[in-house]
Structure formats: structure tokens, C-alpha cells
Amino acid sequence: MALLEVENLKVEFPTRKGVLTAVDNVSFNVEQGEILGVVGESGAGKSMTGAAVIGLLEPPGRIGGGQIRLDGKRIDNLSPDEMRKVRGRHIGAIFQDPLTSLNPLFTVGEQLVETIRTHLPMSAAEARKRAIGWLAEVGIPAPDRRFDQYPHQFSGGMRQRVVIALALCAEPRLIIADEPTTALDVSVQAQIIALLKRVCRERNAAAILVTHDMGVIAETADRVAVMYAGRLAEIGPVAHVLQKPSHPYTAGLMGSIPRVGPRPERLIQIEGSMPRLTDIPTGCAFNPRCPKVFAECHRVRPELRPVADGAAACLLYEGVTP
Amino acid sequence: MNAAPIAGTGQPLLQVKGLKKHFAMAKPFLNRLLEGGEQQTVKAVDGLDLEIPRGQTLSLVGESGCGKSTVARLIMGLSNPSGGSILFDGADISRAPAGQPADIRRRMQMIFQDPYASLNPRWRVADIIAEPLRTYGMCASRQDERREVDRLLEFVGLNARDGDKFPHEFSGGQRQRISIARAISTKPEFLVCDEPTSALDVSVQAQILNLMREMQRELGLTYLFISHDLAVVNFMSDWIGVMYLGRLVEVSPAAELFANPQHPYTRLLLDTIPDLGMSKRDRQPAAGEVPNPINPPPGCHFHPRCALANERCRSEAPVLRMYDGGVRASCHAVEEGRAIEPIVAQASAVHPLRAAV
Known part of the structure; x- marks a missing residue:
């Protein structure tokens, strides 16, 4: 059984x-010790997904359907008090601005x-010793x-290390990291990513890494979920999604990232840009921008189907002929 | 200082010599009087030399606080330099009052980072774009002006009808197109672009970068491009200047900088670019952070983070020197040939912020 199961989340x-x-209607699993990257442009719903898992949706936002299960137990319908005990103890959080x-x-x-x-039965002296140990652990x-x-x-970089220590000090099995390196300078960003990877690996903690930065995903994640207009466009192993994307949106996104190397003309x-939540087109949400669009895309909403090692929500993979 | 021309052909459009901007950071007078303590200054820009040939792009890169945006503001006359000169097409504009001389200021325009903050929310888009035209009296009549605004809107990929709308009706990328239309309305030759795509999503960033390259080809524009993203800089630039704590550490032709970086800090920056092709590789990230600019390390500012630092680096500030291929670097190790080995600036024992990742 997967550590975290998200099923038809709304x-x-x-x-x-x-x-x-x-x-x-977003569904995905996170396995024990795995780092799942969630990428997408602003407004794609990636932070909302993370916030829903950890029970920190800002009102009036609410879970409108689906289930979230940690170790097989539902956590989406817990009372705020019960959720507070899960948060920190079982799920740690790291946010953008330390x-x-x-x-x-x-x-x-x-x-x-x-x-x-709060989470572990310890005396003040023991906790102090442990806290100092954690500060050393995160490289302070x-x-x-x-x-x-x-x-x-x-x-800034040292603060983010402290936040990582805070997220991990009760030894949670899942960490939600929402843009953990976005506020940091590039040279510090690399340090924080390496640290996050190392502590997750050593503690066998799983992580959901929410970011808009494909580079961070490439360096860190095992699998990646690509979100567009609140929906999952594609999910699969990082190497597969980044190098041989199945969904036309992922392909476009990867192509639009400038790279180091020979300088292309264009x-x-x-x-266009991602639709606002008020006017998401019918059928596939990406259809107005898709280079491979055909008539059915305007009518039928694609479901996530297995493609190669992953899955993509695109009519091209549903046997619908253009 | 050496201000050797970085391109041989003709007079560069912009020449900056020994540019300085110092900010006073002292405690209030009474505190100084009672508690002692001295006047402190932050040398945001500390003796900068650069030249941009016509029709080309020079990019400044560096981490936050390195002074790259201050350079942009000084060149545009939004802030007065503490020293040095800025020559635009041969004329020194560094001492001119704001907006003066008008015939030169018309030829230089700026695109700002945040398209949500740089457009007046109460003005219609047509008025926003027409404002520079009115300032410089470039249109004879209102009809003329509207025709020009419509043309500009279409040029940047918007619709002429969009002129009647307000900025809030547009997405971030469309707003940045409006900023660009405003910037090119006076038919400038030189654009300063301060992180023009940092606030945008990648798919929109690609549209704006493509538009800027097209504009450069069609209008023969010269750009000073400022960014912290080396991959973006690679796409845009002919020349790249790397800044660290107010000083240029390396200025090179773009291809040369990526293929053959000289300064250890440049190498550090290049090493931080995530590799999209090779996922899950374990990097050895360089340790340390940019030190406090109020009290930068003596000698070469980078020496506490540099694996090649020696006694000379700790005491004597290096100057930019010319090397093969138009490369200029300010580094004692490069000058002495100690930087021949490809190096990765590693955690060095001298630095107090040394972090064992």
C-alpha cells in the first residue's frame, strides 16, 4: 500500500x-521514501493540492470531493484538532518564504x-539535545x-535550513515542500535541494515537492506530476516525463525552457496563457493552446490513461482518431 | 582601471566607466553621537566598466544584492551615481538632471520586472502606451497618436481593441507586452530590461523572450539585459557580465563564458544550473552565501568562498584583465595561471559560513 493515496481530489x-x-479530480500515490514532484504554472492548482493534503486550505477553500489516505487511513475528513496531531507528527511542511x-x-x-x-514524549533537556542535533544535521x-x-x-539559506529541521524534527514520514527554494539565490538553492534529498533519503521520508521550476524537479524528484488548470496532465518517472513527454502541454513546457548550450533563434x-478558473474550456482544458488539437478535444474531457511508464490525460492516447 | 573596448567595430552605443553608487547606511545622528560608531556605506556598485556595441545585448547576471539592478537604475538616470561616467552615443549623461537631456533620454527606455506594478491600474492601456509619445510630443494629433498606439499593440502581439481596456483585464504575459509597447513607443535605440520575465510562467516567458529577440532583429535595438537566470541570459546575450558584490568579476562573449568560464564565481554559477537532461545526479553544491555588502571581505570579495584563494586574494582587490577571445576577468588566480584546472568552488575551510551539506 502506498504511503499517501489521493483519490479524485477536488x-x-x-x-x-x-x-x-x-x-x-486529481489522483496520485506517493510511495514510502519517494519524492514526487508536482509542477505547473501559477494557478495550475499545485499548491492547493499540497495544502489539501496537509489540511491547510485557506477558507473559503474546501475539499469538495475525493479522499486523501495516509497509511490507508482517511485524513481529509478529520476535525481540525485531529488534523493538528497528524500535521508535524506524520506530515511535515516546508514553505516558500522561510x-x-x-x-x-x-x-x-x-x-x-x-x-x-508537542509530538514526541520527551523531557525539555532531551528535546534540546535533539534540537541541537537537528540544527547540526541540516548543516548549521x-x-x-x-x-x-x-x-x-x-x-536566507540558513533560515530555510531551520525550517527543514522544524519540518523533520518530529520524524514525519511525509513532507510537503511548497516552492522551498524559490525565495533563495541560485547558489543557495542547490545547497537546500541537496540537503532535502539527503535527509529524506536517510530518514526514508517521502516528499511532495511543489514547484514551478523544472530544474529543481530534474535534480530532486523520482516521479513528477504535471498539472494544468487544476487537472493532472501527466504523471510518471522524471526521466520519462522530462525527456519523452507524452502530453502536448508537457512537451511545450519543456521546449519553452531556455537551456544552456547552442543558442537557438527561437x-x-x-x-496564449493558462485559462482562469472562471473560464476553463469544455473538453480538454489545454485545447485552445494545443498544437495537436482536433475536434473531439473540444467535447471530451480526457481521463488519465497509462502511457509508457506513466500516465497522461490526452485524447491522443485514448484511441480517439483525429 | 582598464576599459578596453570589448568589440572592435565602431563606437559602442553605451560606455560605462568607473561607475560607482554608494549608499549611506549609518545609524541616525543621535545614536552615532551617543553610542559611537562610524558612517557606513554600502558600495552597491563599485567601479564598473562596460561597453555595449550597437545592436547587441549585454547581460548582467549575479545573485540578489550584487548591484545589477542598481546599474540599470543609474544608466536610466533613476538614481544618481556617486562616481564614474555613463556615455550614451558619446555624450556623458551621468550628471544630467532627471529626464535630461530629453533628446537622449527618448532614445533609452526601460522594461521593468513586475508587470503588475509597472502599469497604472487606473489608466487605459492606450493612455499608458501613449504617455511617452505625449511627453516627447511625438504625435501631431490625437488620431495620429491612436493610430500609433494601435500599431504598437499589434506589433507586440496584442489587438488594437485592447487599447480601451484596463491593465487588470490582462494576464501577466500580456501586461509585459504592454510594457514593451510603451517602452518602444518613442522609437528608442537602447532598452534596459530588468528581469523582464522573472515574474512570468515559463511558457509565457518563452513568448516574451522570442518577442524581444524579434524586436532586436527588426528594430536594431541594443539591450542591457538583467537576469539571475543563466539559461535565459544564454538565449538573449552576445556579452555576459557577471557581478559579485558591486564589482564585475568577468565580462565575456556569451558563448565563451559558457564554454570556458574563467572566474571561480562564474564557474560556481554555471554549476548551479540544474541539468534538465540528467536527472537525479548528485551535485556537490558550493557552500556559503553572498556576504553582507555593508562589510564585504577585503581583497577579492569572493575569496572566502573560493577554493583558489591565497594570501594575495585576501589583501589585494583584482582588476579586470583582458584574455584571449575577448574574455575579461578580475581574478588573481586566472592572471597567475592557477585556475587552469577545471575547478568547482568547494567548501573551503576559511569560510565561517561553511555548510556541510
């Missing part, structure tokens, strides 16, 4: 213009000790001195 936002569906994830009024050590003691020099410092005394471009 995230909705009631608005004055009606109910908007930000995540529409400064807003840390409380500026408490020392880094106090925050770590609080998290550890002089951890026993840094323990008593406040977040503002840390640089980048491949996908015309």
Missing part, C-alpha cells in the same frame, strides 16, 4: 460568481523544542550557539 472555492474548482514560517519572537531553539515536545555551523538566536539573525512557445 478543491473548491465558493465565490460570488459560483463555485470555482481549483483542483479537479521568514514567514518562523515566529520572529521566539528563538530558533524554542520553536524546535516546542515542535519536538555552531548549532549550540545558534540554538539561542532569533530567526532574523540567520541568513524558443518553442505555447501560444
